[in-house]
Amino acid sequence: MTVLVAYGTTGGSTGEIAGWIAAELRAAGLPVDLMPAGEVADVAEYRALVLGSAVYAMGWHSGVRQFARRFAGRFAGRPVWLFSSGPLDTSADDGSLPPGRHAVEAMRELPAREHVTFGGRITSEAHGWIGHLAGQLAREGHAGDFRNPERVRAWARGIAAEISRAGRSGASDEHRAVGVVDQLAADRAQQGARDDAEAAIADDDQLRGV
Numbered sequence: 001m002t003v004l005v006a007y008g009t010t011g012g013s014t015g016e017i018a019g020w021i022a023a024e025l026r027a028a029g030l031p032v033d034l035m036p037a038g039e040v041a042d043v044a045e046y047r048a049l050v051l052g053s054a055v056y057a058m059g060w061h062s063g064v065r066q067f068a069r070r071f072a073g074r075f076a077g078r079p080v081w082l083f084s085s086g087p088l089d090t091s092a093d094d095g096s097l098p099p100g101r102h103a104v105e106a107m108r109e110l111p112a113r114e115h116v117t118f119g120g121r122i123t124s125e126a127h128g129w130i131g132h133l134a135g136q137l138a139r140e141g142h143a144g145d146f147r148n149p150e151r152v153r154a155w156a157r158g159i160a161a162e163i164s165r166a167g168r169s170g171a172s173d174e175h176r177a178v179g180v181v182d183q184l185a186a187d188r189a190q191q192g193a194r195d196d197a198e199a200a201i202a203d204d205d206q207l208r209g210v
């Protein structure tokens, strides 16, 4: 079964992070669907979810917020990981930034097992209102790429390992269950043979008048 990597991005850098994650999962042999969260129509076919959003004015991308609401509870029993991308400095890399309000809501809604924050990126090439504000941030000295591809990739490798481990133990649980069913059938067949033999002896005894 496929893993869904869904994301919300305005300037493209969170989409790129999602792409790094998808590449690591695929390298570990897992089939992956990678798409903007707003374009996901159904989640029934997925064995796991990685959902990430860019952060603007302390909030998540609307497509990601809506995704969490639309599919609330639909991943019960299947693992979910969340990430945010935002800080325009290296503060995300010490791993202790708390999740924002929308991430906390999504953790509860989906529910998710973990949330991490990665650094963000801002460039003066951004267009529209982001471009305008990005220009301002750049003038204030915040421009740059604060994403850490190695940290993202290491996180994704941990996810791949967990999904693969769960798949293996799920498969061996299934194997064990089949074994138990086979054993029950064999026990039942043996008991049936014993019953038949006892019935035959009883018939024989009756015939011989014992």
Ligand SMILES: Cc1cc2nc3c(=O)[nH]c(=O)nc-3n(C[C@H](O)[C@H](O)[C@H](O)COP(=O)(O)O)c2cc1C
Pocket: 008, 009, 010, 011, 012, 013, 014, 015, 054, 055, 056, 057, 058, 059, 085, 086, 087, 088, 119, 120, 121, 122, 130, 133, 134, 137
């Ligand atoms: C107007 C504006 C507001 C931002 N607000 C926040 C914020 O509140 N918290 C944060 O961590 N990053 C904030 N950022 C940084 C972005 O989250 C960062 O640039 C991110 O990489 C953008 O992702 P995207 O390219 O996928 O849209 C802001 C950036 C802009 C331009």
